[in-house]
Each structure stands twice: as C-alpha cells, then as structure tokens.
Amino acid sequence: MELKYGDKIIEMQGVIVEVHDGCAAIDLKGRLGYLKIPLRMLITDYPLKVGQEVAFRMSFIEVLSKEVNEKYVSNLEKRNRKEGNL
Template sequence: MIEKLKYASTERVFEGVIVDHNDASVTIDIKGRLGQFKIPMRMLISEYPVKIGQEVAFLLSYPEVLNEEPDEHYVNAILNTKKLEQEVQNRKHNEEK
C-alpha cells in the first residue's frame, strides 16, 4: 500500500481530548479546532480506564488522494447508505403525522 503514496510521510504529533466512549469506540476532539474522529476502542493504547476529558496524543500524517477518479464501489455504497437513511427519516416523518 505504501508504494501508492507519491509524497514523503509528513507525520507529526497531534493532541486531543476524549469526548465520548463506549464498549466499542472512542471519540476524540483534535485540539486546534481540527475536528474529531472516532476509532475502535481496540486501537486506543491506555494504561488507565478510559474517561471523558482525558487527553491523548498521536502521530498523524496528511491524507493523500490516490486517484483522480472515485472508486465506484465506494460511491455506490455511500449513495445507498444515504438513500436508506433518507427512507428511514421519511418513515419517521410519516409516522408522526
């Protein structure tokens, strides 16, 4: 996979704060208003029980777009998911009437 990248690694240390967690995942707000991401709990390294408000640090590199054209498999999956979500919203809206 690494051979697909054209640019050298730009990894650097980022810091964040745990804002949510459950048995399966952890949500981290990245400091500096850079957004948030959710990872599986199994990817978090911790010697302590996970708690909201704990600070974390991690290495992250800037994502690189691999191809000009989107992968149709992913496009179709995304569109189907959005369609299903819209259908669920429509059903809920119709049930409320």
C-alpha cells in the same frame, strides 16, 4: 498506488469527549476537528474517562487519483437508501 509525497509524520493531541461501549470520541487540539474511533484502536493502561488527553502520530492524507471508486459510491448509496438517508 504509490504516494507521491514523502511522509511528514506529526504528533496530534486531543482530549477524550465521549466514551461508549465500542468507541471513543476525541476533540483534537488546535481546532483541528473531531475524531471518533473504535476502542480497539486505543492503547491504554487506564480505564477511559472523559477529559483524558491522548496523542497519536499521523501524516497528511493524500488523494491518490482524480477518479472516483464507483464500487464504494454504489455501496454508500445502497446503504443510505436502506437507512432512508436519500
């Protein structure tokens, strides 16, 4: 499916607030939220530490369709039942 709206790529910045074996958590500046990502998505020449600033570029997220992808919903429900969340 193709996006309807053109890219408006903006720079986002944040501060590392958690570092774990497989992921890092970032508080986005401007009260834009919190992001937890796998370490393999971070490019760095330095050991990671809480308090380091990061930046990345992204565009806005566009909903592609009003329809729900039932396969994903079903998989989420199965996983939640297995984990006891439902």
